[in-house]
Amino acid sequence: MRSTAKHLRRYYNPDVGNALRMDTNTNVLGSNPAAEKFIRSCKIDANDYPNTYSDRLRDELASLYGLERENFVVGSGSDEVLDIAFKTFTEWNDGTIVPVPSYSLYDYFANVNGGDAYAVDLTDDFQLDVDAMLKPKAKMIIMPSPNNPTGNLFKSKDVEEILERSKGPVIVDEAYGEYAGTSMIPKVNEFDNLIVMRTFSKAYAMAGLRVGYSISNKNIADMMNCVKIPYSLNTISEGAAIAAVKDQDFIKRSVDLVNRNRGSLANGLKKLGFEPYPSDANFILMISPIDHSVFTDGLKEKGVLIRDFGSKRRTENCVRTTIGSEELNNILLKKAEEVISENSKK
Numbered sequence: 001m002r003s004t005a006k007h008l009r010r011y012y013n014p015d016v017g018n019a020l021r022m023d024t025n026t027n028v029l030g031s032n033p034a035a036e037k038f039i040r041s042c043k044i045d046a047n048d049y050p051n052t053y054s055d056r057l058r059d060e061l062a063s064l065y066g067l068e069r070e071n072f073v074v075g076s077g078s079d080e081v082l083d084i085a086f087k088t089f090t091e092w093n094d095g096t097i098v099p100v101p102s103y104s105l106y107d108y109f110a111n112v113n114g115g116d117a118y119a120v121d122l123t124d125d126f127q128l129d130v131d132a133m134l135k136p137k138a139k140m141i142i143m144p145s146p147n148n149p150t151g152n153l154f155k156s157k158d159v160e161e162i163l164e165r166s167k168g169p170v171i172v173d174e175a176y177g178e179y180a181g182t183s184m185i186p187k188v189n190e191f192d193n194l195i196v197m198r199t200f201s202k203a204y205a206m207a208g209l210r211v212g213y214s215i216s217n218k219n220i221a222d223m224m225n226c227v228k229i230p231y232s233l234n235t236i237s238e239g240a241a242i243a244a245v246k247d248q249d250f251i252k253r254s255v256d257l258v259n260r261n262r263g264s265l266a267n268g269l270k271k272l273g274f275e276p277y278p279s280d281a282n283f284i285l286m287i288s289p290i291d292h293s294v295f296t297d298g299l300k301e302k303g304v305l306i307r308d309f310g311s312k313r314r315t316e317n318c319v320r321t322t323i324g325s326e327e328l329n330n331i332l333l334k335k336a337e338e339v340i341s342e343n344s345k346k
């Protein structure tokens with residue numbers, strides 16, 4: 001096995017059964033209706049290759065954002081597009097700066113491409129420590145905003161300062177951008193080193209179809225398209241994504257639902273003794289009043305999955321839940337109350 005891959009371990013792969021999934025931050029309204037309709041009625045020729053660079057989807061995205069086809073790189077999930085960025089811009093042994101806490105797969109992409117992830121701590125309120133982020137000599141900087149698992153947006157003046165002071169590419173992963181109401185996308189032509197990542201896996205409710213994309217200036221996008229594996233997005237997923245982009249009403253309803261329920265879920269959790277952090281996304285990170293793994297295992301036994309971050313540095317004893325509909329949140333709160341009372345008597 002390649003030396004840089006030897007220490008890798010498999011990714012999160014829970015035994016799901018019939019559990020209620022509040023662990024993956026997908027859309028609680030369920031599968032994207034326009035994508036479903038497309039899949040049910042499409043007549044594709046399975047014998048034909050898809051378009052090499054998903055040109056039709058890139059055109060649809062260009063009209064959504066008022067940009068051009070050549071600003072986009074489309075792949076099989078934003079995870080593929082993240083991998084493309086590492087393959088395009090980093091050499092063997094290059095470092096990439098990754099804030100802590102943030103998305104665990106960034107370390108994996110750095111390592112699998114023969115480089116290193118340089119961990120730089122966020123401040124106590126989970127904001128960027130700009131000087132610290134710029135200190136290590138690194139080829140690239142990557143950050144999710146809103147951040148996963150903390151849920152907060154980074155201040156745009158900090159992100160812009162990093163873009164100005166950094167020579168290499170700066171990736172802003174906006175997997176939850178639809179919920180945040182603010183984005184770096186309008187600035188892709190202003191900065192020569194900005195790469196924004198977006199996905200169809202969260203607000204678009206299409207995680208199973210694996211579609212993601214980057215937005216950047218045309219120069220960066222062209223380099224990345226040359227590195228990308230041709231045809232990586234299949235014909236059905238491309239067509240479904242095009243249909244989904246045309247139905248912005250579904251996205252608006254999805255975002256409205258989260259905004260409506262975020263406050264009441266946080267309050268309900270506080271009443272049970274949790275300490276929730278502020279969220280600009282469709283999930284909440286919180287400190288658990290009882291042991292994190294006792295809590296998540298207890299919930300799982302009652303049929304609700306959430307994500308445990310409690311043994312990681314900077315999120316000690318924390319768990320993360322997706323924000324559900326009113327009904328789902330009430331189930332979560334009820335089961336959480338049961339788990340806490342069963343485990344505090346002992």
Ligand SMILES: *Cc1c(COP(=O)(O)O)cnc(C)c1O
Pocket residue numbers: 076077078079080103144148173175198199200201202207210211212
């Ligand atoms: C969910 C998520 C992604 C999405 O990955 P896909 O490959 O598009 O499903 C990317 N980045 C972050 C921070 C995420 O939370």
